[in-house]
Amino acid sequence: MSKDDWKSVPQIASSEITPESVWLNRRNLMKAAAAGAGMTAVGETIAQPKALKDLAFKTPAENTSFKATEDLTPYEAATTYNNFYEFGTDKSDPARYADAMTTDPWEITVGGLVNKPGKLHLEDILSGFDLEERIYRFRCVEAWSMVVPWIGFPLSKLLDRFEPKAEGKFIEFKTLYRRSEMRGTRSFTSIIDWPYREGLRMDEAMHPLTLMTVGLYGKTLPNQSGAPLRLIVPWKYGFKNIKSIVEINVTDRQPKTSWQDLAPQEYGFYANVNPEVSHPRWSQAWERRLPSSLFNPNRLRTQMFNGYADQVADLYQGMDLARYY
Numbered sequence: 001m002s003k004d005d006w007k008s009v010p011q012i013a014s015s016e017i018t019p020e021s022v023w024l025n026r027r028n029l030m031k032a033a034a035a036g037a038g039m040t041a042v043g044e045t046i047a048q049p050k051a052l053k054d055l056a057f058k059t060p061a062e063n064t065s066f067k068a069t070e071d072l073t074p075y076e077a078a079t080t081y082n083n084f085y086e087f088g089t090d091k092s093d094p095a096r097y098a099d100a101m102t103t104d105p106w107e108i109t110v111g112g113l114v115n116k117p118g119k120l121h122l123e124d125i126l127s128g129f130d131l132e133e134r135i136y137r138f139r140c141v142e143a144w145s146m147v148v149p150w151i152g153f154p155l156s157k158l159l160d161r162f163e164p165k166a167e168g169k170f171i172e173f174k175t176l177y178r179r180s181e182m183r184g185t186r187s188f189t190s191i192i193d194w195p196y197r198e199g200l201r202m203d204e205a206m207h208p209l210t211l212m213t214v215g216l217y218g219k220t221l222p223n224q225s226g227a228p229l230r231l232i233v234p235w236k237y238g239f240k241n242i243k244s245i246v247e248i249n250v251t252d253r254q255p256k257t258s259w260q261d262l263a264p265q266e267y268g269f270y271a272n273v274n275p276e277v278s279h280p281r282w283s284q285a286w287e288r289r290l291p292s293s294l295f296n297p298n299r300l301r302t303q304m305f306n307g308y309a310d311q312v313a314d315l316y317q318g319m320d321l322a323r324y325y
């Protein structure tokens, strides 16, 4: 595609894509008022970020073999336009309310089909793994996207310590569920059966691109981005990237995920970014790169596997990607 081709494409208002939360609320007939929430164009509601936490680490060297070449999304946009339903379903809720979550001390339980079940503490994670910086594209199923410099380490390094057994075929992840600190979980319009859960197939979890992150833009993760430990799988839709993880289990069966629970026809287990497989209610062929606004929608063509096809396409050889969406 030539540089100017995108200009000839009809511009679709971002409001044509109903945010997931609004749709699900409507669908569940929870609250009529929720129908209008979250419909603001991206970029209009971006507020100032909270004061940054002290650095818990030195910014590690960038691993350039994983570098996306596009411009970085500004820190402000990536940390004020968020999905973290534990704190509310508006894009601005996480930045506003996630500070209520205590992230230190933090404990992660690793169990299931492993030889050495156990726990990890935040200190073990910050000091026990070689951290690296990687610049990845991030694509939400709602068709907005960003480019973020994450700091983290491969998930495979963490799993190796607990020695998954041969029968282990999948990994299940769970987010913290602490009602007293998470106003979204107490809301009567809350649509998720908490805790938030996600999963990966073992080969996806062990793939070198799959990253456990502790920071972004050279800082520790702010709470709204999933502090203190968050999964990033760059070839999959955003909802796979589970935040604030407290439990990891190796299983022999495909785990149930929160989004499959909510709407299995719309959100699959695989959730690989795929411009050729439309969401039932919108095309996935294009995306709005943050910051994006009505006047400058910043539309880009979505790439197969979010641009990581060379690295991951062989994981899905012979699979019908329209069926296993």
Ligand SMILES: Nc1nc2c(c(=O)[nH]1)N[C@H]1C(S)=C(S)[C@@H](COP(=O)(O)O)O[C@H]1N2
Residues within 6 Å of the ligand: 078, 081, 082, 083, 084, 085, 086, 140, 141, 175, 196, 224, 225, 237, 238, 239, 240, 241, 242, 243, 244
């Ligand atoms: N625990 C938890 N993790 C979550 C979510 C959530 O609501 N709760 N939202 C998901 C969705 S839908 C997206 S698009 C990304 C958003 O990540 P960001 O806010 O860092 O952009 O987080 C994912 N991880």
Ligand SMILES: [Mo]
Residues within 6 Å of the ligand: 083, 140, 141, 142, 237, 238, 239
């Ligand atoms: Mo999302």
